[in-house]
Amino acid sequence: MTDFGSYIKHLRESRDLTLNQVAMYSEISAAQLSRIETGKRGIPKPSTIRKIADALKADYAQLMKVAGYIEDSNESFTVKEEKDIAKQVEEIKKNLESQEGLSFYGEPLSEEAMESLLESMEHMVKQAKRINRKYTPKKYKEED
Numbered sequence: 001m002t003d004f005g006s007y008i009k010h011l012r013e014s015r016d017l018t019l020n021q022v023a024m025y026s027e028i029s030a031a032q033l034s035r036i037e038t039g040k041r042g043i044p045k046p047s048t049i050r051k052i053a054d055a056l057k058a059d060y061a062q063l064m065k066v067a068g069y070i071e072d073s074n075e076s077f078t079v080k081e082e083k084d085i086a087k088q089v090e091e092i093k094k095n096l097e098s099q100e101g102l103s104f105y106g107e108p109l110s111e112e113a114m115e116s117l118l119e120s121m122e123h124m125v126k127q128a129k130r131i132n133r134k135y136t137p138k139k140y141k142e143e144d
Contacts, residue, residue, distance in 0.1 A: 003066060026054065027051060043069075049064060049067055
């Protein structure tokens with residue numbers, strides 16, 4: 001049994017679903033699901049994983065990680081990195097709020113627009129950190 005297959009089987013059983021039920025919800029044959037669970041079939045395509053995730057009401061990204069399509073190491077941040085990100089976002093927020101007449105197409109920014117802008121900025125800071133990890137020499141990386 002593969003790690004992915006056993007993970008799928010564990011999810012299915014924890015939700016009290018049979019192979020036939022998951023097959024019906026995912027539109028994948030019960031035989032194929034059985035082969036995935038037992039490891040007789042390799043890791044399925046992302047589109048098949050999406051169907052399985054939807055049928056099991058499971059997190060698609062998590063299934064993609066277990067399947068090996070997504071590397072987990074770049075996804076999580078250390079406590080220090082989280083603090084740095086929060087500090088950078090707070091600094092951006094202060095800069096945005098301190099500017100008089102911050103507007104979009106001549107209209108003042110609404111509270112929702114400001115929140116959306118800050119969420120986008122946080123996403124950009126996190127993405128920049130992920131990208132920078134790839135180019136940081138190993139001798140400067142902290143061990144977890």
